[in-house]
Amino acid sequence: MITGEQKSKVDAVWDAFWSGGIANPLQVMEQITYLLFIRRLDDEQTRALNRANLTKKPIQDNPFPVDRDELRWSVFKNYAADEMFETVDKKVFPFIQTMRDEDSTYAHFMKDARLAIPNAAMLVKVVDLLDKIEMQDLDTKGDIYEYMLAKIASSGQNGQFRTPRHIIKLMVEMMAPEVGDTIVDPASGTCGFLVAATEYVREHHAGEVNSGPGAKHFHHNMFHGFDFDNTMLRIGSMNMLLHGVEQPDIRYRDSLAEANTGDAGAYSMVLANPPFAGSLDYENTAKDLQQIVKTKKTELLFLALFLRLLKPGGRAAVIVPDGVLFGSSKAHKELRRMLVDDHKLDAVVKLPSGVFKPYAGVSTAILFFTKTNSGGTDHVWFYDVQADGYSLDDKRTPLLDAAKLGPIPAIAATDQPDSSSLLAEGGGEGAAYRDPLTTEDHAKNNLPDVLRRWAERDGAELKRARTEQSFCVPRNAIEEQGYDLSLNRYKEIVHEEVEHRTPAEILDELEKMELGIQSGLAELREMLAGGGE
Structure with a gap:
């Protein structure tokens, strides 16, 4: 810093x-x-x-x-x-x-x-x-270049090119890239996702990055970013350079175009925040993407693209507008069905609507999925992020100290106490051990908790009730709902029972109050009469 x-x-x-x-x-x-x-x-x-x-x-x-x-x-x-x-x-x-x-x-x-x-x-x-x-x-x-890039985001409409860094960091921490991965962002902009991935790999796999075959892969073959804005490509390339990557693959490319179909199955990881409403030359859009999902909506075409780019077993963490989760068109439904039935949909993390303010108030979510070509979705983990450490208005003011903003890496499984201690919401010895934020901190920033619970999605999280902030939904329940992936479709709201008094009890109380008022008025009259004599 x-x-x-x-x-x-x-x-x-x-x-x-x-x-x-x-x-x-x-x-x-x-x-x-x-x-x-x-x-x-x-x-x-x-x-x-x-x-x-x-x-x-x-x-x-x-x-x-x-x-x-x-x-x-x-x-x-x-x-x-x-x-x-x-x-x-x-x-x-x-x-x-x-x-x-x-x-x-x-x-x-x-x-x-x-x-x-x-x-x-x-x-x-x-x-x-x-x-x-x-x-x-x-x-x-x-850090200096990132600070300069933050100034782009604070200077007007051009901030659309920059996903908030703490959201990027959360996604990278959850994906936990390794030196053997080949990572791509098909709408790379300033290369924020790729930079965060380099930082994670350096921090967790320093020995492999600094020498041997791992070092060569890291500097020449691991990171790939595509964009069709030359200014963004220059800035993104310099961003990667100043973060110590010698020869990343940062290229001019319209990722959705028919001409760019030669790297299908080439990557093990996708990290991206694709454009939600970009202009589209439908005639030049890749035909294989149109076969997967016939639409002009760029957010759906990019999801189809991610599936094409990933090799079997490859994973993706991508930001999508809420409409992708519940849209009723044939293209929306088919794409969601593919993610659930043909591949493995791991998680849906709902973000608060103010995350991209002041440039956009659109509600978004992060989809996590694995390309399998053979299904594999047993259950889908949902998390309802209600606070990300910043105010959700146009000012986006930090609500916590810098050390408490952004996700806090989960402790390795071998260092954790019994996961059963995590079942109590925010309580138990294990929860306190793994989450250094207080209950008050959590109310201002859910991201450390997202990362903590993500590590338990196949364990303790399976036992959570749907009334909690995170929970799991079995695949058959999603199929029954027409593959709707909106969190509110599955979240259960508990309404506290309110006991109302009968009308007779209320009238009795009013009568008592009226008698008290009359009695007080009578005493006041007596006092005034006595004073007059």
Whole structure:
């Protein structure tokens, strides 16, 4: 997590763009991405020179030609304003446009890079401010870039590109990716899901990531992201780079198009928040997706796409609008039937409607499913999230300390007490052991509890009543309800019995009250009469 001082430095960079007349947050982020890319190339050049000096061998893997020092960040940052502007605009940017390293995702997305900073004074200010931000440590690089991306979400309609980070983290924690996984997000945006997956894998499988075959897979084959917005691709690629992934597969692609059908069954995990109401060229939509679900609704087509992309045994955690859960069209019903009957629907986690405010008030849920091609749904686990740690209004104000926001990883099964102690709602020694949040905290943030109960979905959760916040529903009950997956279809509401008094009892009480009032008035009259004498 970045410090207050680092935040102030990033804020200063952002303010410099705004005061200089660049108000579009995506354009600001894009220009910062270009400059950070140039700064990184200079760092690589420095490392290449140091290796050459130590080994006494010729320079290898140097990004810049050795006779073009003026292209380097460490050199031009010391130029006078006009000279710096001329160098960066006329030499550095044309150079990175012509980089054609086929193995470099980042160089590929720089081919149409252009400097949008309008004058020399502003460029000097921005370069100076970026140069003061320490970005040597991997975690710091990633945290700083994430903080910048958060500014996109707080700057207007462009926030639609960014799923709340604590929701992403919950989904990744629940999916628990491993080094052998091949993960895809077909609507990757800024690559938030992929970045969270890299952080989880580094934290839980550090030894495998740092050396051997696991390291090669992690850096070259594990992460795949597709989008058809080049700005998002540039930002997403840089996000992955600054989180320490050398060559992720981040590509321009219309994931629903007929032309992109060659990687069916290629992935073991899907993490995504696909567009709910995007424009669709129905004629160019993949025919195999239309055969699965004949519709123009992008949220349904993306679900069909996820099933196509997954290999048998592959798993998915995806955000869908509530309409997917209960929509009455033939396409809605057939897709839900497929998830339940033909594959294994693991869970439906209902999110509160304010999660995506202020940009959208749509109600959503997270679907968890496994591709089997042979059924396997015994029961479906439901959880009704009522609080996510933030206010559910347009301000989205944190309700808890930062340490209590987001999910808290569940303790490994070998370290847990007997699961029977979890049966009592919020009580019992086991529940206290596994959930460090108090009852008051839970009322403000359910996410740690979601993760805790998810680990018990095939155990203690099976015994929960449908009156509780989470419960399991057998497959046959879902079939009987026409494959409706809305939580309220299965949740039971307990109404407390209210005992009403009979009319005669109420009249008797009113009569007593009336007699008391009359008696009081009589005493008051006597007191007034006595005082008059």
